[in-house]
Amino acid sequence: MNTKTILIVDDTVANLDILAELLAEYDLIDTTSGVDALEIVNEEKVDLILLDIMMPEIGGFKVCERLKSNPYTKNIPVIFLTAKTDEESIEKAYEIGGSDYITKPFKPKELLARVKMQLDLQSLIQNLEYMSSYDSMTNIYNRRKFFELAEYRFINARDDLFAVMIDIDTFKNINDTYGHDTGDEVIKTITKIIQEMLPPKSIFGRLGGEEFAIVCNHKNQTELLSFIESIRKKINEISLDFNNKTIHFTISIGVAKYQEEFMMIDDLLKEADKLLYQAKETGRNKTIFRK
Template identity: 55%
Template sequence: MTKKSLQEDSWGMGKKMNEDIAKTILVVDDNESNIDMLLAILKEYDVIPSTSGEDALALIKEESIDLVLLDILMPGMDGYTVCQRLKNQPETQNIPVIFITAKSDEESIEKAYDLGGADYVTKPFKPKELLARVKVQLKLQDVLRELNFLATRDSLTGIYNRRKFFQLAEQMYAEASDDLYALMIDIDHFKRLNDKYGHHTGDIALKTITTAISQTLPESSIFGRMGGEEFAVLLKAGDETRAMEIASLLQQKVCEIPINTDGGSTIYCTISSGMACKKGDSTSLDSLLRQADSALYKAKEGGRNRSIFRDV
């Protein structure tokens, strides 16, 4: 698994940043002696050097970058332009940029901040100052990621909360063709489980089951908790047969997982699900989810521990 996928995966089972992984810093400077100096100062980090703005932008598309140290005065594309392009792209706009420059006049510094720079360091470098500024920006990024995690994830299970699910699902729905499927999932007899074994065991069951589902879904899926024991999934599958195979696999994985109760016993849970495809009378995400929910209702009426595809 890559560092990027450790930060956030598509199906929404939130993984916080692994602090044991070295942060990756992109150093952009056309002067190779400056790069050598920065490599020595930043030896505790994974540093990727670049000698031009064009190369830096290409590298950022391929690598997961935590911070950019960016020279302002470079031949061809200068640092201001590189920063502006980074801040104009949703996938790179949150990467902090520290300008490294020999220019110390107020106009240059103001422009650096106006273009989205997080900080600046003047040449010649003062190693301790540079390292301190780098650490501050990386720490700030960790805090922002943590806040984003708390704002977008269900506090118990770690998967997407309802608001974040719909935010991502609306975009996925708008971009997808008729290979998009909605899956509504309900844990069977969950109230009975809570009443018999207690809410702590119920919480363990929720976390265990959502982990199993998250690990089984295709990586491009969006998985969120709608409330209580009900969940929603948006996923892509080649056809109805493949989509139902995925639903059946989820059922199988969940029913095989032992859940330990507070009393020391082991119990097993099952799930019911309803599925619908983006076609026919599905004119919106809400419509698609309602169709899947209707199929879920039929699955529960039919005895639970099953998945039903909603016929259009």
């Protein structure tokens, strides 16, 4: 059983020490800084956050608001642990997405029970989130989750942003000739190859059928295109042995780079899709890129 990880954020070191002893059964990360807390959740898997409200640099409310605006961290439960007992603070804590509100001085058994309750609830939510976010065949992002994360990337890190659209060539013929089980194996095989070769921090999803998409940032355009071409060549070189049959398959790829006239992620993806269509119309098994 995996031990849950709790991030404790409090600018008083004595409070961190008390909580560390009380919550020793969990994996703990602590910090006295709200700024550091936001960096930690981007680097570490955190299951729950205990968050003070009154801190220097950035207060607990602002930390919570930023967590809830980020699709990667919005589902982490936040328990406010604070000396503030006024109704206005309590109301605001829940309005901005807090899961619970515990006032200091706290009762140890009560805090443990409420932490456990939030972690149990989080496990249920994570299971539901997985089912609603991942493609059941390939275990990569489904269309809904891909677009959610891609839009967030577009809004927050659009410089050097690329969209890659990928389609399996003559996939209908594979299904018609060898059967849908074979077609499914082709999809899984291609997915695995792409996953193993993806640039770091790429967003990779199956948009439906035999169509996939990647959104990633890369400062070296030539290097990225070489990377994408290596994926195409790798798939072109392999074959799938399934039910005593050897199946060869290829992919076509369209690659587009962010331009100032693109107002949303859809614009970038549509440009990549146009280039994908050109690749398929001009012979398939190729990559087409336009700046």
